[in-house]
Amino acid sequence: MQSTESKSKSGNSAEVSQTGRTLLNLRGMLLRGDFQPGERLSELPLVARLGVSRTPIRLALDRLAHEGLLEASPTGGFVVRAFSLEDIWDALETRGVLEGAAARLASERLEHDSELVQLREYRDELDAMIHAESDPEHLAVPDFDSYARYLDLNEAFHSEIVTLAKSAMLRRTLEQVKSIPFASPSAMVYVRSKLPRAPQILAVAHEHHRAIVEAIERKQGARAEALAREHAGMSRYNVEVALTEPSILSTVPGASLIRMPAAV
């Protein structure tokens, strides 16, 4: 009845549909910690909070349940999912397995060396960033932008490997796994910057990158797979450190959805 609001068509974000906007909003709120794990998400309060009607909210809730951030209650409705530590380890393990498979397929399905141009470029850019970082003349306090840039590059590098695997199925599956908090590689990279021995860890990670590219271009499938798994396994250490440092933990999206085993 009432004109909900003046929905200006201009200046809107890239998302045009109500459902899409609601999905992004809700996901953001969940990862930001606006809701407690186990909390029941009723539709009507969300109507007031998001300014859209129940229909797109229901659609978005359904999709979030498919993604795994929510659980469908048997009696109806949705509940914010709580992630145990085991869930995190399992997600990391699964991601490692899938990224390993992607690296192996990338090497097995390589046809022309030219396909690696983009991947090498990312590798070199990452390499340049690492060296600039370790450069003694570089400012000791790393700026936020360089982290964001490293994060994007890292993301692009790993995404390129999946592209080279030439498997839409694998990409889809990996996307689903990465939607779980802490399972996304980029989610934890920022943590590294606050770690002791961060430069060394970064060096190891980038050596993995270098070796993975080498294995792919030499069609060493098993090596590429093992390397990618090991590389993904480094995230576990990041999570472990993050869990001991609340100041770090609070910067990681979805941290509030973790249900700690005993205390805290």
Added chain:
Amino acid sequence: MQSTESKSKSGNSAEVSQTGRTLLNLRGMLLRGDFQPGERLSELPLVARLGVSRTPIRLALDRLAHEGLLEASPTGGFVVRAFSLEDIWDALETRGVLEGAAARLASERLEHDSELVQLREYRDELDAMIHAESDPEHLAVPDFDSYARYLDLNEAFHSEIVTLAKSAMLRRTLEQVKSIPFASPSAMVYVRSKLPRAPQILAVAHEHHRAIVEAIERKQGARAEALAREHAGMSRYNVEVALTEPSILSTVPGASLIRMPAAV
């Protein structure tokens, strides 16, 4: 306690909610080949065909798009997805990787030998079926029920391995992969029965089963992983044969969604 069915048709299935029933109906229709690949699924015709309103239909369509059987059109609405041969191979490859990981985790995370009781039971029952089958006095024309039973047992066996992997994440991911036509292990088992040398193939498959159990109980993770991958790889041969035999192909759910490369 009141009569819940006031306007619902007589003799509905075990599914109570309209959305659930619609989801099952639509999935069945898709796998049965009631729609052509690429066909646009409009909501209104489905209202007439399924006897429910647009709301549960929209929900079901959305879920099927998440499962991968439908694609969301950029202009809105959903179209029946066409699967290429590469999609099938990729799905089988991904399933093999995940089932391999499940077998490895099952061995790595085994705590008490007693956890294997159920798995050994399935193995022995499968074993008994195989031997009964190869028994010369057994009727040469295998009855349909025994296939159904073998199928259930096979399904239970592999599901038990995933259970032993103790990873909800892995189970979820595997479920998604198996929702693609031809990617489910049980989808293709029936094909074997019509193959030449079916007994030999069955023997190899069951030797895999036996060896996987052995590897798990001996905590030979790498061996279990390799075996499970190899076992899943057998499905590829089944699909290849099925594709050459229309009479076999027509019995496999979802076969009509395959878009053949050149001719029919």
Added chain:
DNA sequence: CAGCAAGTTTTTGCATGCAATCTCCGCGCA
């Protein structure tokens, strides 16, 4: 005859009403 444009029809996306169901709280009874 071809191409474009305007009108028409279909279809989707969203909002909302309604009824069945669930939840929760208070009350009565053993």
Added chain:
DNA sequence: TGCGCGGAGATTGCATGCAAAAACTTGCTG
């Protein structure tokens, strides 16, 4: 005092109306 029960409010699932956008059709013009 503890427990079952009933009812009122809250909540979900479903159906449907409505408007905007897409797709199709038709007619006009070069």
